[in-house]
Amino acid sequence: MFGLTAADLTAYWITLKLATVGTVVLVVLATPLAWWLARTKWKGRIVVETLVALPLVMPPTVMGFYLLVLFGPHGWVGGLLESLGYRHLAFTFTGIVIGSMFFSLPFVVHPLQNAFASTGIRVSEVANTLRASPWDRFVSVILPLSRRGFLSAFVLSFAHTFGEFGMILMIGGSIPGATKVASIAIYDHVETMNYGAAHSLSLLLVASSFILLMLIFALNRRYKVAGMA
Template identity: 50%
Template sequence: MFSDGNWAAILLTVKLASIVTLLLLIISTPIAWWLAHTRSRLKSFFEALVALPIVLPPSVLGFYLLLLMGPQGFVGQITQALGIGTLPFTFAGLVVASVFYSLPFVVQPIQLAFENIGENYLEAAATLRASPLDRFFSVAMPLALPGFLTGSVLGFAHTVGEFGVVLMVGGNIPGVSRVVSVQIYDYVEALEYGQAHSLAITMLLFSFVTLLLLYTFNPNRRTR
């Protein structure tokens, strides 16, 4: 059904989305916890910052990331000083860009889940000798599990679906940055509609089934 090129694109996409989702879970958890519990006036500022990728054209996000990670950029200078070189047009660069791009889709469900737990269970745990870290892992995490699941699925699916940021930051290099969405674009450019179709329908089905599973089994929707 798929050519070798198509398989490579699919594997690359899955690899990218998996790594990004994993990183996002690690990064988003403390951010979501802070946003859910802070009384700081900076909360709105950081909420807006995290949500930016939802409304920003991917090309804008990609453009600034490109500048930032490029040879003259702040991040680029650091990576060069560390001897890693520059990140644009590498898989690592693509991962970094995707993390920013999909951040709100992971942070927001986890933040919501943390907020829904409220203080009561955490206070009860404190009176039962659980330290703050202990409370987080023994009470907050298990109770927020639905939020973590939703965040993982959305983060993964959203990363699979990105296009603009990939083109800006990653270019179109086979095995490095040629993910499925870029591959489809290539086929259409070359008027190979048949090939484009087989990948496009796969993406369509994947996205729909993912969302269907999410809405069917999301424990958040169950009444407590």
């Protein structure tokens, strides 16, 4: 299809799977952290916020290197897994999913934190007067009011993972059918002077990104119109 090989399509599929799985899991896990950061008055919060924002300024290869050490057979996590009879996480799909979640953390936490902060405390207090439980208040009131924040978090995380290269290459390598994503496949094509294949795969990524953004803008406009109605 359009000069794409089976290996290119496999790399593209792995990219989509990585971005989707990593984003969905990260949004679920990061929501409590974002809620806590939006509500807590603890002075030490700045330390947590700094750690969350660290991937914004840290070179991808640096984070990938330390995750490789951590997840490898001699690292804390990888060594523990192997002692329990499991395989370490370096150069595995699970490893690059976890790595992408660490690297995309600020792109999820910050939009959610801002969305939760913008809802204000007054809304929860009103729901409390109606005898709504904390969980009911969060699900029935806070989440609907924060849907645009969730939409932004999903888009930013998905797009960030979709085009990631350095961190994934460090922790996952370039294993066809397992950890070789589209960005790495493009790099390999360029290295072998196969510009036609690199061009075809790059166009596929550009088209996918365009369609994703167009859908997001359409949903965002729909939410905005519904909110004004």
